[in-house]
Amino acid sequence: xxxxxxxxxxxxxxxxxxxxxxxxxxxxxxxxxxxxxxxxxxxxxxxxxxxxxxxxxxxxxxxxxxxxxxxxxxxxxxxxxxxxxxxxxxxxxxxxxxxxxxxxxxxxxxxxxxxxxxxxxxxxxxxxxxxxxxxxxxxxxxxxxxxxxxxxxxxxxxxxxxxxxxxxxxxxxxxxxxxxxxxxxxxxxxxxxxxxxxxxxxxxxxxxxxxxxxxxxxxxxxxxxxxxxxxxxxxxxxxxxxxxxxxxxxxxxxxxxxxxxxxxxxxxxxxxxxxxxxxxxxxxxxxxxxxxxxxxxxxxxxxxxxxxxxxxxxxxxxxxxxxxxx
Amino acid sequence: xxxxxxxxxxxxxxxxxxxxxxxxxxxxxxxxxxxxxxxxxxxxxxxxxxxxxxxxxxxxxxxxxxxxxxxxxxxxxxxxxxxxxxxxxxxxxxxxxxxxxxxxxxxxxxxxxxxxxxxxxxxxxxxxxxxxxxxxxxxxxxxxxxxxxxxxxxxxxxxxxxxxxxxxxxxxxxxxxxxxxxxxxxxxxxxxxxxxxxxxxxxxxxxxxxxxxxxxxxxxxxxxxxxxxxxxxxxxxxxxxxxxxxxxxxxxxxxxxxxxxxxxxxxxxxxxxxxxxxxxxxxxxxxxxxxxxxxxxxxxxxxxxxxxxxxxxxxxxx
Numbered sequence: 001x002x003x004x005x006x007x008x009x010x011x012x013x014x015x016x017x018x019x020x021x022x023x024x025x026x027x028x029x030x031x032x033x034x035x036x037x038x039x040x041x042x043x044x045x046x047x048x049x050x051x052x053x054x055x056x057x058x059x060x061x062x063x064x065x066x067x068x069x070x071x072x073x074x075x076x077x078x079x080x081x082x083x084x085x086x087x088x089x090x091x092x093x094x095x096x097x098x099x100x101x102x103x104x105x106x107x108x109x110x111x112x113x114x115x116x117x118x119x120x121x122x123x124x125x126x127x128x129x130x131x132x133x134x135x136x137x138x139x140x141x142x143x144x145x146x147x148x149x150x151x152x153x154x155x156x157x158x159x160x161x162x163x164x165x166x167x168x169x170x171x172x173x174x175x176x177x178x179x180x181x182x183x184x185x186x187x188x189x190x191x192x193x194x195x196x197x198x199x200x201x202x203x204x205x206x207x208x209x210x211x212x213x214x215x216x217x218x219x220x221x222x223x224x225x226x227x228x229x230x231x232x233x234x235x236x237x238x239x240x241x242x243x244x245x246x247x248x249x250x251x252x253x254x255x256x257x258x259x260x261x262x263x264x265x266x267x268x269x270x271x272x273x274x275x276x277x278x279x280x281x282x283x284x285x286x287x288x289x290x291x292x293x294x295x296x297x298x299x300x301x302x303x304x305x306x307x308x309x310x311x312x313x314x315x316x317x318x319x320x321x322x323x324x325x326x
Numbered sequence: 327x328x329x330x331x332x333x334x335x336x337x338x339x340x341x342x343x344x345x346x347x348x349x350x351x352x353x354x355x356x357x358x359x360x361x362x363x364x365x366x367x368x369x370x371x372x373x374x375x376x377x378x379x380x381x382x383x384x385x386x387x388x389x390x391x392x393x394x395x396x397x398x399x400x401x402x403x404x405x406x407x408x409x410x411x412x413x414x415x416x417x418x419x420x421x422x423x424x425x426x427x428x429x430x431x432x433x434x435x436x437x438x439x440x441x442x443x444x445x446x447x448x449x450x451x452x453x454x455x456x457x458x459x460x461x462x463x464x465x466x467x468x469x470x471x472x473x474x475x476x477x478x479x480x481x482x483x484x485x486x487x488x489x490x491x492x493x494x495x496x497x498x499x500x501x502x503x504x505x506x507x508x509x510x511x512x513x514x515x516x517x518x519x520x521x522x523x524x525x526x527x528x529x530x531x532x533x534x535x536x537x538x539x540x541x542x543x544x545x546x547x548x549x550x551x552x553x554x555x556x557x558x559x560x561x562x563x564x565x566x567x568x569x570x571x572x573x574x575x576x577x578x579x580x581x582x583x584x585x586x587x588x589x590x591x592x593x594x595x596x597x598x599x600x601x602x603x604x605x606x607x608x609x610x611x612x613x614x615x616x617x618x619x620x621x622x623x624x625x626x627x628x629x630x631x632x633x634x635x636x637x638x639x640x641x642x643x644x
Contacts, residue, residue, distance in 0.1 A: 013624065019631035027332050054631055061624040065617045090419070134421075137447040140412070141440035142421045143433055151425055151433040154409070158420040161411075161463050165447040306620060310345040313627070317338040 003301070006067030013062035020054035025316075027323055050319055053312045060309030064302040073296040080287040081127035082188040083145055086118060086152075087176040088159060089195035090136040091167040093227070098271055100227045110225045113272040114194050115159055121279045122152050127292050131179045132156065135172025136164035145179055147295070167197045169253065170205035177209075180216040187290025189218045192282065196225040198233075198253035200245040210260060219263040219286075223278050224250065226270045233266055334630045341626040348619040356613040359606035361402060362468060364409035366418045366460050367391060368475035368505070369443045370451035371526075372569040374514045375476075377507035386514075387505045388443060390590075391474055395438050397593050398600070404428035405609055409469055410437055415448035417459035424469045444520065451480040454489035454579055461491075461498045461583060470605045471500035473585070477572030478506075482564075484535035491583040501599065502580045504589040506571035513569050526567045533564030 005011060024047050031037065094114070097107040108116075122130060131145035132155040143155040176191045183189075201209070213220070224233050233254040237243040245252035257264045265285075267278035330336065369388065378390040385393070399408065407424035425434055453475055464471055512525035540547075540556035549559025573589065580587040588599035 016624065016628045019628055019633070022633045023631045025334055025630045027334065054627070058624065058627055058631075061620050061627065065620050065624065067617075132422075138445055140419070140421065140445050141442075142437065144436040144440075146433050148430055148433055151422065151430045154425050154430075155422040158409075158411075158422045161420045162417070164419055302616065306345065306348060306616065309620075309623070310342065310349070313338060313342045313345060313623070316630075317335070317342055320332070320335045320338060323332075 002071040002073065004069060004071050005063070006069070008066070010062065010066035013065065014059060016062065017055045017058040019058070020051045024051055025054060026050070050316065053315050057309045057312035057316065060305045060312065064305035064309065066302075068301045068305055070299040070301060072298045074293045075296060076291055077294050078289055079127045079292055080187075081125065081129075081290045081292060082190050082286040082288065083129045083131075083180065083183060083186075083290075084125070084190045084192055084286075085131045085133055085145070085176045085179045086156070087172050087191055087193045087195075088114070088118075088132065088134045088156075089167060089169075089172075089193075089197070090134045090140070090159065090163045091165060091195075091197060092136075092163045093167075094196050094225075095163045096227065098225070098227060100229070108272065110196050110227075111159060111163060113275055114223075114225065115156055117272070117276055117279050118156050118194070119153060121283060122149055122156065124283055127290070129183075129292070133172060133176045133179065134159070135168055135175070137166045137168050139168075139171045139175035141175060145183060147292075167195065167199045169193075169195065169199050170201040170209060173209055174205070174212065177212045177216050177218055180218060184291070185217060187292070188286050188288045189216060190282075190286055191218050191220050193220065193222045194225065195222070196227060197230075198224075198249040200249050200252065201256060206256060213260050213262045217262065220257055220260065220265075221278075221282055222254070222257060222264070222266045223275060224266060224268045225275065226268050228270070232268050234268065337626045337630045341623040344619040344623040344626065348616050348623070352614065352616050353612040354615050355610050357608045358403060358405075358611050358613075359601070359603065360609045361406040361600070361606055362424050362470055363407070363472050363600070363605075364411060364420070364424060364464060364467065364469040365395060365438075366411040366413050366471060366473045367395075367441055368413045368451070368453070368473075369441065369446050370414050370478070370480065371443065371449070372451065372476055372478040372480065372513050373505070374443055374516075375506065375511045375569050376514070377509065377511045387476055388441070391505055392438055392441055394590065394593050394596055396435055398597055399427060399431065399435060399438070401593075401597055402427045405611065407469065408434050410434070410441075411460070412441065412445060413453075413456045413460065413473070413475065414446035415450045416452040416455040418456055418463070419447075420463070423467075451478060452483070453477060453479055454483065457502070457579060457583060458489050458491060458493070461494055461500075465494070465496060465498075471498065471585070472503060472600065473500065474503045474505055474590070475576070476506040476569060477504060477576040477579075478569045479572075479575075480566065481532040481535050481537075482566060484538055484541055486539055486541045487535075487537070494583065498584045499605070500585045501602075501605070502576050502585050502587045503596065503599070504571050504573055504576045504587065506569065508570055508573070510565060510568035510570040513567065528563075528567050531566045533562040533566045536562075 094111040095109050097109055129145040129147055130152045132143040134140040134142055143151055180189050226232050231248055231250050233250045235251055254266055269275035269278055373388040374386045376384040376386045378385050406427050408427050409424035410422055411418045411420040457473055514522050515524050515526050517523050536557050544550045547558035549555055577587045590596050
């Protein structure tokens with residue numbers, strides 16, 4: 001019960017609640033000598049009660065005016081879910097279709113398909129904390145880990161704007177992992193990488209990423225949106241001379257991820273349907289028990305204050321009509 | 327009726343009537359201005375120039391913009407919306423679409439604080455083209471574009487290739503906010519680790535555009551050759567390695583694109599500029615007016631229990 005008021009200054013009005021202690025508010029009748037009237041416990045009790053009613057009524061009105069409310073509460077609960085960072089590729093090729101052509105009316109672009117399916121995915125993950133990072137030539141911090149699904153949807157919707165530059169995946173991964181710093185380790189921590197291409201990662205970055213993945217206990221899902229006739233992540237080189245990160249960055253990025261030592265799963269999606277399948281899989285897999293914080297919104301109590309005050313006013317008014325004039 | 331002759335009864339009765347009014351008409355409809363802004367923040371290198379002062383410390387233009395926007399966020403009325411985008415090269419990108427400020431305050435606040443010049447995906451700073459592409463990109467959105475920049479074009483624009491804002495079909499709604507001081511200051515230079523390694527020097531930057539057709543008068547250019555050296559043989563000199571707020575240029579861009587212009591000096595002047603009624607939409611919101619009848623009831627009730635003058639008390643009580 002954390003109570004608070006909107007306008008603390010109005011609480012000064014509580015001083016008015018002391019008034020009934022000095023004046024019982026009952027009409028007086030002249031009597032020759034009050035000492036003649038015998039002491040009556042019942043009268044004392046009734047007068048005391050009426051005073052109390054008046055004090056409470058005044059206090060109720062003042063608290064109502066001050067805007068008494070219960071502050072937003074957070075309750076810790078245990079549910080199923082995950083902390084997910086969506087790492088989205090904003091490189092220019094994402095604006096092409098799965099067939100590698102410019103998107104037209106009949107075929108949607110890879111970015112559009114990803115946006116549509118991610119929107120659905122976020123809708124289904126009610127208890128998760130979700131953050132959004134993007135990368136092209138450089139990483140973009142978009143939305144911190146949050147339970148506010150509207151914010152996540154707004155960030156996903158904003159990827160409808162034209163894509164940017166090249167694919168610099170290592171910096172993007174670094175930024176995605178940084179989301180988990182200063183976050184409690186509970187449930188699973190996931191980086192969901194959605195990209196349509198890969199890039200060679202330099203040795204320094206490889207070392208750092210290995211360390212960070214281990215430190216932050218992050219699981220990685222890579223949804224690779226494969227364009228027709230482009231190399232895939234599971235392709236074997238036909239010529240051993242092509243077996244290097246420069247010629248086959250997808251294969252080598254996959255190899256690097258496999259060697260991370262943390263749980264990793266790759267999906268190669270060649271169509272929107274395959275992408276949907278991949279997302280459905282993740283939706284099912286990532287439901288470890290997790291502590292999460294449920295927000296109980298601010299609760300206005302001034303209505304209660306006013307109702308109590310009104311009821312007490314009615315009682316006081318009723319008492320008035322019981323007074324007898326002699 | 328006997329009790330009605332007592333002023334206290336009348337007071338209590340009126341107070342009760344006031345309470346009935348309170349429950350019957352708890353709120354009234356009121357028009358309040360709300361805003362829908364999409365802030366597009368310039369993150370090019372010149373925004374790292376430190377020509378703002380905060381707590382007696384020099385801060386960079388970008389940091390000052392971030393700080394001011396975060397403070398502005400607290401001032402915006404609920405139901406207002408804020409979106410965020412970044413500008414570099416010759417276009418901008420949208421990080422998120424406008425979000426309601428009260429419910430998503432933390433998220434917007436963190437996102438603004440995380441803006442970094444290193445998010446730039448390319449290094450040019452072609453503001454006129456960036457502004458045009460931003461306006462085209464957000465043409466369908468009902469959000470007001472607030473383009474925050476220092477007006478430093480890098481490389482400088484060739485006057486033969488000026489951006490034509492007439493392609494905009496609908497009149498743009500928004501504002502250009504000029505950032506920076508009017509005195510030219512050096513632009514900090516950083517290494518790949520993000521450490522400052524000094525400032526950009528005269529030789530680090532192009533001082534004129536050498537793209538396309540020359541805008542120079544051939545007879546005045548030394549070493550002019552129409553095919554091989556249309557800009558002459560002499561190295562261009564200039565002060566492009568220093569940066570100052572190009573106010574006249576931004577005002578010109580504003581006039582061409584239909585946006586108004588204001589300069590950022592502090593939070594007060596920014597919020598004043600942004601609270602332009604032209605940018606606001608009147609929204610009908612329910613305002614709580616229960617305090618009015620409640621206050622009346624409170625006064626009436628207090629009247630009942632007001633201490634009696636001493637004289638009458640002595641007469642009746644003792």
